[in-house]
Each structure stands twice: as C-alpha cells, then as structure tokens.
Amino acid sequence: MTTLVHAALTFRRTVRASYGFVAAGVVTLLLLLGLFRGPLESLQLEHGLVALGWLAIFGARLAARARRGADAAKWLDLELGFLLLVAAHGVVQVAGGLQSELYPIVYVTVALLASFARQPIGIALVGVAALLEAAVYFFCESHGDDLRPLLLHLAFIVCFGVMSLLFTRAEIARVRERSRRELEGDRAKIQQESRMFRLVSAPSADGASDEERLIRSSLEEVRHQVYHVLQLLHRTLDLHTCVLLMREEASDRMRIVELISDSEHIAEGPFDAGEGAVGAVYKRQLPMNLQNLKPGYKGLCYYEGPALVRAFLGVPVVEAGAVRGVLCADRVDDRPFTEREEAVLEASIAQILRAMENERIFMQLEHTKREQTILHRASQRLGAALDEEAVIEAGLEAARDVAPFDFAAVTFYSPKDRKHRLRKAIGHAADVFEGLTFRDNTSLTAMAVKNRHYLPYRGLFDARQQVVFTKRMNLRGMKSLLILPLIVREDAIGTLVLAAHRPGAFGDAVRPTLQVLANQLAVSLANAKAVKRLEEMATTDGLTGCLNKRAFLEELDNKLRSAQRFGRKLSLIVTDIDHFKSVNDTYGHATGDVVIKELGAILRRVKRETDIVARFGGEEFCVLCEETDTEGAVLLAERVREELGNSVFQSELGKLSVTASLGVATYPDHANDSAQLFEASDKALYAAKHGGRNQVRTA
Numbered sequence: 001m002t003t004l005v006h007a008a009l010t011f012r013r014t015v016r017a018s019y020g021f022v023a024a025g026v027v028t029l030l031l032l033l034g035l036f037r038g039p040l041e042s043l044q045l046e047h048g049l050v051a052l053g054w055l056a057i058f059g060a061r062l063a064a065r066a067r068r069g070a071d072a073a074k075w076l077d078l079e080l081g082f083l084l085l086v087a088a089h090g091v092v093q094v095a096g097g098l099q100s101e102l103y104p105i106v107y108v109t110v111a112l113l114a115s116f117a118r119q120p121i122g123i124a125l126v127g128v129a130a131l132l133e134a135a136v137y138f139f140c141e142s143h144g145d146d147l148r149p150l151l152l153h154l155a156f157i158v159c160f161g162v163m164s165l166l167f168t169r170a171e172i173a174r175v176r177e178r179s180r181r182e183l184e185g186d187r188a189k190i191q192q193e194s195r196m197f198r199l200v201s202a203p204s205a206d207g208a209s210d211e212e213r214l215i216r217s218s219l220e221e222v223r224h225q226v227y228h229v230l231q232l233l234h235r236t237l238d239l240h241t242c243v244l245l246m247r248e249e250a251s252d253r254m255r256i257v258e259l260i261s262d263s264e265h266i267a268e269g270p271f272d273a274g275e276g277a278v279g280a281v282y283k284r285q286l287p288m289n290l291q292n293l294k295p296g297y298k299g300l301c302y303y304e305g306p307a308l309v310r311a312f313l314g315v316p317v318v319e320a321g322a323v324r325g326v327l328c329a330d331r332v333d334d335r336p337f338t339e340r341e342e343a344v345l346e347a348s349i350a351q352i353l354r355a356m357e358n359e360r361i362f363m364q365l366e367h368t369k370r371e372q373t374i375l376h377r378a379s380q381r382l383g384a385a386l387d388e389e390a391v392i393e394a395g396l397e398a399a400r401d402v403a404p405f406d407f408a409a410v411t412f413y414s415p416k417d418r419k420h421r422l423r424k425a426i427g428h429a430a431d432v433f434e435g436l437t438f439r440d441n442t443s444l445t446a447m448a449v450k451n452r453h454y455l456p457y458r459g460l461f462d463a464r465q466q467v468v469f470t471k472r473m474n475l476r477g478m479k480s481l482l483i484l485p486l487i488v489r490e491d492a493i494g495t496l497v498l499a500a501h502r503p504g505a506f507g508d509a510v511r512p513t514l515q516v517l518a519n520q521l522a523v524s525l526a527n528a529k530a531v532k533r534l535e536e537m538a539t540t541d542g543l544t545g546c547l548n549k550r551a552f553l554e555e556l557d558n559k560l561r562s563a564q565r566f567g568r569k570l571s572l573i574v575t576d577i578d579h580f581k582s583v584n585d586t587y588g589h590a591t592g593d594v595v596i597k598e599l600g601a602i603l604r605r606v607k608r609e610t611d612i613v614a615r616f617g618g619e620e621f622c623v624l625c626e627e628t629d630t631e632g633a634v635l636l637a638e639r640v641r642e643e644l645g646n647s648v649f650q651s652e653l654g655k656l657s658v659t660a661s662l663g664v665a666t667y668p669d670h671a672n673d674s675a676q677l678f679e680a681s682d683k684a685l686y687a688a689k690h691g692g693r694n695q696v697r698t699a
Contacts, residue, residue, distance in 0.1 A: 020061040020079035027054060027086040028132065031093060032139040058083050081113045081125040085132055097141050098133075098153065106133070106153075107160045114164035126161030130154050218359040225355035226258045229348050233329060234260040237341055240309055240332045241266075243302050244352070246317070246325035247273060247282070254278065254325065256302060262332075263303065271301040278302070281314035281326045287346075288314045291336035300330065313337040315345045319353055327352075371513045374401045378517055382524040391528045392424050395521035399498060402517060403510040407475065407499040409433065410521075413449050413492060420445060422469070423494070428477070428501075436473055443467045448483045449492040454515065455483045459506040461499065468497065480505035484515060486522035493522060541615040543593060544600030552614030552622055553674075559612075559626055560674045563667055570667040571633035573623040574681045575599070575640060578659045578693040580619040591651045595619075595658055602643045606636065622681075630666040630698055637662040637696040645694065659694035661685060670699035 030050065058080065065076040088109040095102040110129045114122045137150045226244055234242045243259035253270040273282050276299035281288045289312075290299075296306035309330040317325040327349055329337070378398030385391040392410050399408060407427035411420050422436040440446050444455045444466060456466065461481035468475045468483070475481070478499040485492040496518045498506060506514065539551035547555065556572070563570040577583070577599065584592040596619055603613045603621055612624040623640075625633050641660055649656040663684030671677035680699035688697040 020057055020076075020083055023054065023057045024079070024082040024086050027083075027090065028135070031086065031089055031136060034093075034140055054083065054087060058087075077117050077121045078124060081117060081121065082128060084109055084113065085125070085129050089132060089136055093136075093140070098137060098149065099141075103153075107156060110157050111160045111164040114161040115167075122161070122164075126158065129157050129161070133157060218363050222356055222359050223258060226352055227260075229351055230258055230260045233345065233348055237329060237337075237344065238331065239329050241302070241328070241330050243328050244317075244325060245269075245271070245278060245302065245328065247323070254282070254301075257325070259302070263308075265304040267302055267304045269302070275301045277312055278314055278326050278328060281316050281328075282323055285316050285318065285323050287316070287342055288312070289337050289342065292334060300328075302328070308332050310334040311336050313342060313345060315342065315349060317349050317353070367509075371402075374398060375513065375516060375520070377401070379520060382520055385524065386528060386531050388525065388528045388532070389424075391521070391524045395496065395517065395524070396424075396426060398517055399496065399514060402513050403498065403500075403506055405498045405500050405505065407478065407497075409497040410486075410494060411445055411469075411497065412494040415491075420449070420469075420494075427499075429475075433469065433473060436469060438470050438473075441467075441470065443469055444481070444483050445469055445495050445497065448485045448495050452485050452487055452490075452492050454485065454511070456481060459511070460503065468499075475499055477501060479503040482506035482511065482514065484518035486518055486525065488522050488526045493525065496521060541600075544597055544615050546600050546604065546621070547612060547614035549614065549616050552612065552616065552624070555612050555614075556624060556674045556678070559624060560667060560677065563626070568627050569629045569669070570677070571625040571628040571630060572665050572677050572681045573625065573633055573637050573640075573662055574616070574664075574678075574685045575603075575621045575623070575637070575660050575662040576685055576689070577619040577644075578661055578689075580658070583656070583658060587651045587653055587656060591649065591656065592619075594649055595656075598647055598649070599644055599660065602640055602647070606639050606643065611636075628666075630664060630669060633664045633666065634696055634698060637664055641694065641696060661688035661693050662696045663688055663699070664696060665699035 027050065035050075061076060061079055061083070065080060085106075088105050091105055092098065092100055092103050106129070110126060113125045113129075117125055133153055134150060137153070230242045230244065233239060239260075241259060241261035241263055243261065244257045245254040246257045247254050248270065251270075252273040254273050255270045256266075256268075259266065271278065273279055277288055277290060278301050291311050293307075293310050293312065295308055295310070297309065298306050300307045300309065300312065307330070309332055311331045311334065313329045315327045316323050317327060327345055329341075329345060331337075375398075378394065378401075381394035381398060382391060385394045395410070396408050399405065405427065407425070407430065409425040409430070410423045412423050413420050418440045420438050420440070422433050425431075425433045440450075445468060448455045459480055459482050461468075461475070461478050463474055463476055463478070466481070468481065478501060480500040480503055482498045484496045484498075486494045486496060496514075498514070500506070539547055541548045559570055562568070577595065580592065580595070583595060596615075599619075599621060600613070600615060603623060607613055607623060608625070610626045614622045614624075616622045623633075623636065625636065628636075641662055644658065644660050647657070649658075663681045663686070665671060665677055665680035665684055667677050670680040684697040684699045688695045691697065
C-alpha cells in the first residue's frame with residue numbers, strides 16, 4: 001500500500017512539474033486527428049477552448065520560466081518550445097495545411113527557438129520540429145509515395161535551425177570577445193594611469209574588486225584636479241593648447257594624461273620621450289620657452305602633422321628628483337611667454353603633484369583600513385572556529401578576501417616521520433590532490449617548512465622548473481604562487497599554498513597581509529588541536545582510548561532518543577572480566593591494566609563503524625549497537641568472548657588467560673528508556689556470572 005501511495009505521489013508531482021508537455025502532446029494528437037483542418041469560418045467553440053487552454057498553459061509555464069531563471073529552466077525551455085511548435089502547426093492547419101501560404105510560420109518558429117534556446121535545447125527543438133512535420137505529413141497530408149514535399153520541408157527546417165544556431169552563437173561570441181577586449185583595454189588604461197600617477201599597482205584579479213574601485217575613484221579624482229588646473233591655465237594665459245604628458249612607468253614613452261585645446265588635430269600617442277621640443281624638456285629637465293616659431297613647426301609631438309603655433313612653453317614635472325612628465329602650453333599668436341607665466345606653470349605643477357600625493361596618502365589609508373578590516377574579520381572567524389576543519393575553511397575564506405586565487409591548499413608537517421600531508425585543497429583540480437602525502441623533498445612546500453620563509457621569492461610560478469608538492473603531483477596552468485609557512489613557537493607545522501592563473505596575483509601589495517593571516521591560521525590550528533585533545537581527555541578513557549562513563553551515558557541518551565523517533569532497535573552489551581580481582585592480586589595491577597587494555601582493543605576491533613565502545617569503570621565495558629536486534633548483539637558478544645578467551649598474556653609469573661561474561665538487552669524489547677536498558681543488560685550480565693561465567697546472556 002505504501003509503495004502504491006508513493007508511486008501515485010511521484011506521478012502526481014511529475015505531471016504537475018511538466019503539464020506543458022502533456023498539453024503539447026494533446027494538441028499534437030488533435031493535429032494528427034485533423035481537428036483544425038478546414039477553412040477559418042468552420043472553426044467552432046471547441047477550437048476556441050483549445051486555443052484558450054493553450055494560452056493559459058503557455059502563460060503559466062512562461063511565468064514559471066521567469067521565476068526560476070536561465071540556469072534552472074532547461075526543461076521549461078524545451079516545454080515552451082514544444083508548445084510553440086504545435087501552436088504554429090495548428091495555425092498552419094487552419095490556413096489550409098502544409099501547402100498553405102502561412103506555412104513559413106513554422107520556419108520562423110524554428111529559427112526563433114534555435115536562436116534563443118540554449119544550444120542543447122535548441123538542437124533538441126529542431127529535432128522535435130522535424131518529427132512533428134513528418135507526423136503531420138504522414139497522418140494528415142500524405143500523397144501516396146511522393147516524399148519530395150516532406151523532404152523539402154525537413155531540409156528547410158534543419159537549414160533554418162542550424163543557420164540560426166550558428167549565426168546566433170557566432171554573434172554572441174563576437175559580442176563577448178568585443179566586451180572582453182574593451183574590459184582588458186579599460187583595465188590596461190587604469191594600470192598605465194595608476195602607475196603614471198604612482199598611486200598603487202593596478203589590480204590584476206578578475207572582476208570589479210574593492211581595490212579596483214578604489215583605484216578608479218582615485219584616478220578620477222586626480223584627472224578631475226588636473227583638468228581644472230589645465231582649464232584655468234588655458235583661460236587665464238589665453239592658450240591654444242595646454243597639455244600634461246606623463247612618462248609610462250615601464251618604458252621611455254610619454255602619454256597624454258589630460259589636455260585643453262582649441263585644435264582638432266591632436267595626436268593620440270604615445271610619444272617617444274626624446275621626441276621634439278617635449279623630449280628636449282624631458283631630457284634636459286629644464287623649462288623650454290620657444291618664440292617666433294614659423295607656421296608648420298614639426299617639433300610638437302602632440303599635434304598631428306605641422307603645428308600652427310607661434311609660441312611654446314614646456315616645464316618638466318619633477319618629483320623626488322626624477323622627471324615624471326612635461327606640462328606644455330602654446331599660442332597661435334606670436335606672443336612669447338613671460339617669466340611670470342613660466343612661474344604660473346611651475347606653480348600649477350606643484351598643485352598637480354599635491355593632488356597626486358594626497359590621493360596616494362588616501363589610497364594607502366584606505367588600503368590599510370581594508371587590510372585591517374579583512375584581518376579583523378578573519379580573526380573573528382578563526383576565533384569562533386573550534387575544530388580543525390572550521391579553522392581551515394575560515395582561513396581559506398579570509399585568504400580569498402585578501403587575494404583571489406584559483407587554487408588553495410593547507411598542508412600539515414609531521415617532524416616525527418618527516419612527512420607532509422595535504423589536509424585540504426579547494427579550487428582548480430583540487431580533487432586530484434586529495435589525500436596526498438609525501439616525504440621531505442626538494443619541493444617548494446618542503447623548503448618553505450625547512451626555511452620558515454615564504455616561497456617563491458617573487459610569487460611567480462613555472463611548472464616546468466618548480467615543484468609545489470611532488471614531480472608527479474604538481475600544479476599545472478598556474479602563473480602565480482605563494483607558499484606561506486604556518487609557524488607556531490618557531491616551529492613550522494605546515495603551509496598555506498595559494499596559486500592563480502593570472503601573473504602577479506601575490507605581489508608586495510598583498511603578501512604582508514597574507515603572512516599575517518598565515519600566522520593567525522597557524523595559531524588557530526594549534527588551538528584547535530589543543531581543544532581536540534582536551535575534549536578527548538574529557539570524554540576518553542586514558543588507558544584504553546574508549547569513551548568514558550560520562551560520555552557514554554550522553555551517547556546512550558542521544559541514541560535512544562533517535563531510536564524512539566525513527567522506530568529502530570538499539571542494543572546494549574555489558575561485559576565484565578571474570579575473576580579480575582584475583583588477576584590483580586596474583587599478577588599485579590600492571591598486568592591487570594594490560595588485560596583491560598587488550599579487552600578495549602578487542603571491542604574496538606570487532607565493533608561496527610556505528611557502534612560505540614566505552615569503559616564504564618574498572619574492568620567493565622559497554623558496547624552500544626545502533627539498528628541492531630538482540631540476535632545481532634549476541635553474535636557480536638560471542639565474538640568478543642571468544643577473542644578474549646583465545647588471548648594469552650605474558651607476565652612475570654608466566655602466561656595468563658582470562659574470560660569474560662556478557663549481558664545483552666535491546667530497546668524496545670527489554671526496556672523503554674536508557675535507565676531500564678542499562679538495568680536490563682546489567683541483570684543479564686549478573687545472570688551470566690551466576691550461571692558459570694564465560695558466557696553471554698540476554699535480558
């Protein structure tokens with residue numbers, strides 16, 4: 001009965017989730033029966049009801065498609081496409097069939113679906129359109145053995161579908177490539193200008209990060225200040241062109257940063273730093289005042305072709321003893337620049353340099369504030385994480401905030417066996433490195449632990465020359481790498497490994513922050529291990545490694561509540577070593593501890609993974625067996641009894657063998673709560689004792 005109900009509910013959910021397919025199938029059946037065949041005036045009420053039903057279902061599925069979004073609506077796309085195809089064929093059948101003038105509606109529908117549906121769905125819909133065409137032809141409009149009309153229609157359907165797919169994909173690829181190039185050009189421009197103004201190195205991470213937005217804001221502020229300075233110079237000194245050129249950081253070329261000009265013939269640049277009058281100002285590091293220039297003078301690089309200016313003044317932009325650029329001014333009338341005007345340009349340069357310095361200070365403060373915020377948030381996460389897994393996840397999440405990566409891993413190092421173990425890896429191809437263990441070698445990971453210093457020095461990575469873990473298990477496709485040792489009290493306990501596809505991901509701007517984060521991660525991991533040891537000491541018996549009495553009673557209550565909730569059986573085995581007092585009296589307590597320890601080892605060895613073993617006190621042990629009836633618990637108890645009886649212990653007085661008595665009780669057969677269950681199994685144990693020992697009894 002339960003199976004039938006489950007099947008009915010499953011069928012109901014399936015129908016509700018895909019009733020659009022059912023509706024499309026029904027309309028297809030009506031098409032094949034020729035319901036819509038005939039002139040328009042022959043349509044009756046049932047035809048209108050079918051159309052209204054189709055509109056209602058199509059609207060409902062379209063609304064569901066809008067709610068779910070593109071990523072979770074593949075089947076809905078197929079459903080909507082099927083509905084549109086049967087509707088198109090319905091219109092064509094009303095208009096006179098496959099030979100009617102409205103038949104191109106089918107081609108338009110196929111092209112539309114192939115263009116806007118995702119590629120697998122688009123291909124599937126073209127196939128559905130072809131099958132529907134063949135079915136309508138054979139059932140409604142077959143003309144003997146003449147298949148030429150059908151083959152012609154199928155050829156056009158496939159042609160329209162494939163062409164729409166190809167052209168749409170090509171256009172999408174073209175738009176994406178153009179957007180990518182524009183984005184890369186925009187970032188390259190930001191990088192060039194940020195270096196020219198000596199703000200900070202431009203970010204290389206994908207996406208508009210906080211650092212990138214900060215750089216954009218600072219660049220806009222500097223450009224705004226420069227523009228206003230040039231505008232004031234242009235107006236007050238009656239200039240034809242006022243332009244600021246700055247040298248690119250990585251080359252000897254100069255680029256126009258900002259200009260105000262009445263000319264329409266400004267060259268784009270960049271320009272050679274030694275070119276013309278501007279180059280002379282740059283090289284000599286002195287102002288240059290040219291007057292009485294002949295029309296058509298070719299020495300001004302920022303004009304396209306000969307210039308019409310008659311007077312030129314260029315002043316070097318000097319910062320910290322180095323020439324950073326040139327501020328140029330010119331006039332078309334033959335009016336030379338005076339010393340006072342030269343002083344005005346020099347004062348304007350000082351104003352521009354102050355604006356640049358202010359933005360540098362502001363960016364440094366914002367960068368420091370961001371670092372402090374990230375580290376504070378990381379400290380809170382790491383402080384709240386008490387177990388090893390949570391600490392590692394918090395550390396990797398904080399590292400991603402500092403410097404986005406494509407691969408990250410945490411490794412542990414054991415000085416006893418001199419082995420490195422990869423504890424956790426995330427990102428690109430992380431599953432390949434799962435469970436990786438390797439000895440001390442010449443890898444960067446091992447060297448970072450030995451030297452207690454980050455590697456590689458410049459953060460660059462070449463898989464052909466550098467090894468991260470082992471030669472066989474090395475990273476591939478990465479261009480940036482940073483391996484930070486996790487140091488606790490001068491000892492390296494492991495490493496934090498970060499890698500990225502892009503170059504320069506872990507440069508000087510982020511490395512110090514990552515080093516601080518690695519130190520916090522190391523301390524938190526050491527604390528997590530200490531907490532784990534404390535928990536083990538609080539819940540584990542020191543001699544046998546089994547749970548202690550307090551922890552076992554808590555587990556007994558929890559497991560019994562779970563058994564009550566889900567209606568499952570729960571069995572308890574209580575065991576006690578026979579004549580253990582005489583063992584201690586005869587062979588000594590040291591030998592007695594060996595016997596107890598061996599019994600604990602036997603119990604842990606023979607138990608199932610879900611069973612719980614505890615030392616309840618003295619020589620008494622308990623085994624809690626989930627989802628186990630009395631018969632299964634007795635089998636386990638007999639195995640324990642036999643293994644202990646077959647064990648031989650060595651002592652100063654010779655060989656020693658012991659036996660054990662065991663009692664078994666099961667919820668709900670013998671008890672209704674944890675106290676009754678323990679009491680029932682304890683009574684069974686005493687029954688085994690009084691019945692001759694070395695046996696198993698049930699409640």
